[in-house]
Every structure is written in C-alpha cells, then in structure tokens.
Amino acid sequence: xxxxxxxxxxxxxxxxxxxxxxxxxxxxxxxxxxxxxxxxxxxxxxxxxxxxxxxxxxxxxxxxxxxxxxxxxxxxxxxxxxxxxxxxxxxxxxxxxxxxxxxxxxxxxxxxxxxxxxxxxxxxxxxxxxxxxxxxxxxxxxxxxxxxxxxxxxxxxxxxxxxxxxxxxxxxxxxxxxxxxxxxxxxxxxxxxxxxxxxxxxxxxxxxxxxxxxxxxxxxxxxxxxxxxxxxxxxxxxxxxxxxxxxxxxxxxxxxxxxxxxxxxxxxxxxxxxxxxxxxxxxxxxxxxxxxxxxxxxxxxxxxxxxxxxxxxxxxxxxxxxxxxxxxxxxxxxxxxxxxxxxxxxxxxxxxxxxxxxxxxxxxxxxxxxxxxxxxxxxxxx
Amino acid sequence: xxxxxxxxxxxxxxxxxxxxxxxxxxxxxxxxxxxxxxxxxxxxxxxxxxxxxxxxxxxxxxxxxxxxxxxxxxxxxxxxxxxxxxxxxxxxxxxxxxxxxxxxxxxxxxxxxxxxxxxxxxxxxxxxxxxxxxxxxxxxxxxxxxxxxxxxxxxxxxxxxxxxxxxxxxx
Numbered sequence: 374x375x376x377x378x379x380x381x382x383x384x385x386x387x388x389x390x391x392x393x394x395x396x397x398x399x400x401x402x403x404x405x406x407x408x409x410x411x412x413x414x415x416x417x418x419x420x421x422x423x424x425x426x427x428x429x430x431x432x433x434x435x436x437x438x439x440x441x442x443x444x445x446x447x448x449x450x451x452x453x454x455x456x457x458x459x460x461x462x463x464x465x466x467x468x469x470x471x472x473x474x475x476x477x478x479x480x481x482x483x484x485x486x487x488x489x490x491x492x493x494x495x496x497x498x499x500x501x502x503x504x505x506x507x508x509x510x511x512x513x514x515x516x517x518x519x520x521x522x523x524x525x526x527x528x529x530x531x532x533x534x535x536x537x538x539x540x541x542x543x544x545x546x547x548x549x550x551x552x553x554x555x556x557x558x559x560x561x562x563x564x565x566x567x568x569x570x571x572x573x574x575x576x577x578x579x580x581x582x583x584x585x586x587x588x589x590x591x592x593x594x595x596x597x598x599x600x601x602x603x604x605x606x607x608x609x610x611x612x613x614x615x616x617x618x619x620x621x622x623x624x625x626x627x628x629x630x631x632x633x634x635x636x637x638x639x640x641x642x643x644x645x646x647x648x649x650x651x652x653x654x655x656x657x658x659x660x661x662x663x664x665x666x667x668x669x670x671x672x673x674x675x676x677x678x679x680x681x682x683x684x685x686x687x688x689x690x691x692x693x694x695x696x697x698x699x700x701x702x703x704x705x706x707x708x709x710x711x712x713x714x715x716x717x718x719x720x721x722x723x724x725x726x727x728x729x730x731x732x733x734x735x736x737x738x739x740x741x742x743x744x745x746x747x748x749x750x751x752x753x754x755x
Numbered sequence: 756x757x758x759x760x761x762x763x764x765x766x767x768x769x770x771x772x773x774x775x776x777x778x779x780x781x782x783x784x785x786x787x788x789x790x791x792x793x794x795x796x797x798x799x800x801x802x803x804x805x806x807x808x809x810x811x812x813x814x815x816x817x818x819x820x821x822x823x824x825x826x827x828x829x830x831x832x833x834x835x836x837x838x839x840x841x842x843x844x845x846x847x848x849x850x851x852x853x854x855x856x857x858x859x860x861x862x863x864x865x866x867x868x869x870x871x872x873x874x875x876x877x878x879x880x881x882x883x884x885x886x887x888x889x890x891x892x893x894x895x896x897x898x899x900x901x902x903x904x905x906x907x908x909x910x911x912x913x914x915x916x917x918x919x920x921x922x923x924x925x926x
Contacts, residue, residue: 445783487806488883489806489810489884492807492810493810496818499813499814499817500813500817502818503790503822503825521829549807
C-alpha cells in the first residue's frame with residue numbers, strides 16, 4: 374500500500390474519532406449530569422440511552438431551519454460552518470500515537486508532523502472567534518450581538534494566558550512540535566511534574582476557550598437569552614453546540630499531550646520489549662499507546678463535565694479580572710521561574726512559583742478583615 | 756499539482772480577495788475578505804517553507820488584529836454610513852493621487868535590483884523557527900530589543916488610555 378493512502382486513512386480515522394467522541398460526549402454529559410443530580414439521565418433511546426445522540430441529530434435535522442428576515446443570509450450560514458471548521462482543524466497536529474511499521478516504513482499516527490505544531494493549534498484557536506462573531510452579528514439581533522462580543526472578548530483575553538502558559542512548556546522542550554514535546558516526556562518525566570502552575574493556567578484557559586462552565590458567559594441564558602446563537606435553530610444550532618464538544622475533545626487531547634505524556638504510559642518500554650521488535654509487536658505497542666492517549670483525553674473530557682455540573686457561572690467582571698489580573702501575571706511569573714530553573718538545570722524549579730503563590734495568598738487571607746473574606750469577592754462598590 | 760501551479764492559483768486568489776476588500780460595499784465583507792487575504796498570504800509563506808511565519812501571521816493578523824477590526828465594524832451603525840457622496844473635486848484629486856502613487860510604486864519596483872537566491876545555494880531551513888530565532892537573537896539583537904521596548908511603550912499607553920479616570924462612572 375502506498376504511504377499516501379495509509380496517511381489518508383489515519384487522517385480519516387482521527388477525523389472520525391473526534392466526531393465520534395464529540396457525539397458520545399453529548400450523551401455522557403447528560404449521564405454525568407444525571408448521576409450528579411441523582412436522576413437517571415437519558416435512558417429511552419437504546420440501551421442506557423446510547424442511541425440518544427442519533428435521535429438528537431435526527432431531531433435537529435427535521436426541525437424548521439429558520440433564517441430571520443433582516444439577517445445577513447450568507448454570513449448567518451457561514452457562522453456555524455466556521456465554528457465547526459475551526460473546531461475540527463486543530464486536531465491535525467496532535468500525535469495520537471507513536472509510529473506504525475508497515476512494509477518497513479515508519480508512519481506516524483498523526484495528521485501532519487510540522488515543526489510548529491503547537492502554534493498551529495494556537496492559531497486555529499484564535500481563528501475560532503470568527504464563527505461566533507460572524508454568527509452573532511449576522512443574526513441582526515441585539516442580544517446575539519452582545520453575546521458574540523462577550524464571547525469574542527472572553528476568547529481573546531484567555532488566549533493570552535493560554536499562550537503564555539504554553540511558553541514555559543516550549544522552553545522546557547526546546548521545540549514547538551507536539552511530537553517532540555510528547556517524546557521528551559518519555560520515561561515518566563511528565564510535564565505535570567515540572568509545570569504544575571502552567572498546567573492549572575492552561576486548563577483554566579482551555580475551559581474559557583471552549584466556553585464551558587464556569588466560563589460559559591457567551592451563552593449565559595439568564596442575561597442574554599441564548600447568547601450568540603439566540604436566532605439559530607435546527608442543525609445550524611446543532612453545529613454550534615457540536616463544535617463545543619469537538620473543541621472539548623481536542624483541548625483534552627492537547628492537555629494530555631502537553632502535560633500528561635501523550636501516548637506514554639508507565640512501563641511502556643517493558644511492554645514494548647515483551648512484544649518484540651518486529652513489525653507486529655511494534656504496531657501492537659503503538660496501539661496500546663494510542664489507547665493510553667485516548668484514555669487520558671477521555672478523562673479530561675469527563676473532567677470538563679465534572680466541573681460543569683459542580684461550579685456555578687462566573688460574573689463577567691470576575692471573568693475578566695481572573696483572566697487579566699490573575700492568570701496573565703501568574704503565567705509570566707511561571708515563565709520567569711521556569712527560565713531561572715533552566716539556567717541552573719533544575720527542571721522542578723517552577724514548584725517555587727507555586728510555593729510563592731500559596732504563601733502570598735495565605736498572608737493576604739490572614740491580613741484581610743474577617744467580614745471581607747469569602748470565595749467570591751463582594752460586589753464592586755459603586 | 757506542481758508548486759508553481761499552486762503559486763499561480765494562490766496569487767490569483769490573494770489578488771481577488773485583496774481587490775474585494777476595497778470593492779465590496781459592506782464593511783463587514785471587507786473585513787472578512789481581508790482575513791481571507793491574510794490566509795492566502797500565510798499559504799504563500801508555507802510554500803516558501805516558512806511555517807513559523809505563516810502561523811504567526813495567522814495568529815497576529817487574522818486572529819488578533821482583524822478581530823479588533825470586526826469589533827469596530829460591528830459597533831458601527833451600518834445603515835447610516837451607506838451613501839457617502841463626494842464632490843467632483845474630491846474624486847478627481849483622489850484619482851490623480853492614486854495614479855501618482857501607483858506610478859511611483861511601479862517605477863520603484865522596476866528600478867529595484869533584488870538579489871535572486873540561486874537554486875544551488877538555497878537553504879531549505881531558512882524559514883525554520885530555529886534559524887529565525889538565531890538570526891533574531893544573534894545578528895539583530897539590538898533592533899529586536901528596540902522593537903520590544905516599542906511594544907512595551909504601546910502597552911503602557913493602552914493601559915493608561917483604558918484606565919478609569921477619577922470621578923468617571925463605571926458600570
């Protein structure tokens with residue numbers, strides 16, 4: 374078989390996998406919500422409600438596809454398409470597994486291996502704003518426009534902290550390629566052990582970029598009816614909602630590749646040794662790594678749901694304060710501390726940043742008068 | 756498809772989108788066409804094997820600056836600015852100045868003796884991020900640092916402008 378066709382099949386599998394996982398995330402989310410709220414969740418369509426995503430898709434397709442009279446028709450259609458496109462593009466550079474050995478050729482289980490991999494993800498994330506903005510503007514509805522503007526400013530704000538927290542990982546690896554980042558974590562040295570603060574910042578920003586609770590301000594139904602997709606119905610709305618789940622899966626993959634070793638798992642060298650060094654053994658070892666990677670990614674998908682059904686929503690000014698006044702300074706601190714650590718060849722040095730932060734927060738909390746204490750600050754004084 | 760055919764296709768697309776930016780009536784479409792122009796330029800960078808530049812172009816221009824443009828256009832009340840009539844004098848002046856600038860650019864390009872890189876000497880790693888980083892931080896360190904200071908000043912200025920003044924009401 375030609376190498377081109379093998380690559381094409383791998384790309385198709387990755388594409389299908391992200392769609393499949395996103396599809397069943399909608400089911401899993403409702404199951405998780407049901408479990409947390411002590412109710413069964415979807416359980417009518419199929420065994421345990423397993424056919425529910427298909428039923429939902431069928432419902433979406435058969436609903437009336439409504440375009441408001443004064444809306445800009447083409448941009449109204451382009452909005453959800455852009456959202457879906459940008460969601461699906463970013464999985465191209467994620468290394469889902471090591472190499473497959475076919476006819477003596479090593480083929481990477483990855484869409485494309487480029488030397489700027491992580492920047493590609495970042496670039497596509499920054500383009501993701503367009504789907505929301507174009508859709509919100511084209512609806513010709515004030516609430517849609519407000520929702521779109523809120524979504525866009527949230528995404529832009531959290532992109533900065535996201536990029537800055539990535540820089541520390543890139544500094545430790547010395548490469549922008551996601552595969553290189555994963556390979557340097559081989560042998561148990563996962564980045565989470567060296568970059569605890571960076572991981573927390575990255576995960577928080579990933580939540581905000583995916584518009585997930587506690588940062589789902591763009592579709593805050595208590596204030597904005599439905600946010601940027603107020604006017605959308607039928608499968609166009611479905612695309613917006615589905616893009617969120619695809620984004621969730623992709624960002625889970627990125628988190629597990631950057632901080633949790635990607636397709637590395639404990640004792641993988643011993644497993645690879647036991648399986649032998651011929652083509653079949655190597656391919657089986659790669660497959661185990663692939664499943665380890667998917668398991669990590671699915672854990673983070675579950676984590677997204679866990680948080681959604683546990684935490685309440687932020688207020689918009691709290692969101693902006695968190696992004697600009699906490700996460701960006703903290704990620705800059707993380708970069709500086711990591712840099713000092715790298716200068717003296719101490720990889721664990723960014724734990725110092727964690728210690729500093731904990732100390733500062735503890736002192737601040739102790740100094741504060743008792744009445745002003747609390748998880749959420751009191752409303753700003755007018 | 757060979758590389759030069761892709762190049763012709765891309766260049767044609769770039770020019771079409773760039774023309775659309777100024778010819779389209781709706782400012783929203785103009786902004787989106789400009790985004791597409793930047794995407795095409797990024798593709799040109801990829802053809803030159805400069806993936807880093809391509810992605811940075813995408814992040815900075817398409818991802819950040821054009822989003823700000825879109826913000827501003829969204830807040831404009833588009834109906835009010837639809838028909839803006841200009842006097843004949845203005846039109847003639849605009850035409851003359853435009854032609855003059857075009858002529859100047861064409862003359863400049865014709866005079867320019869740009870050293871063409873020879874195919875044998877061409878290094879495929881020229882556009883790589885490693886090479887770019889070494890060039891920036893070894894050969895052009897001072898200009899780079901100056902640009903950094905410029906950005907810093909701009910950032911401080913933006914913060915000062917965005918700061919709430921005393922007695923100003925906030926919501």
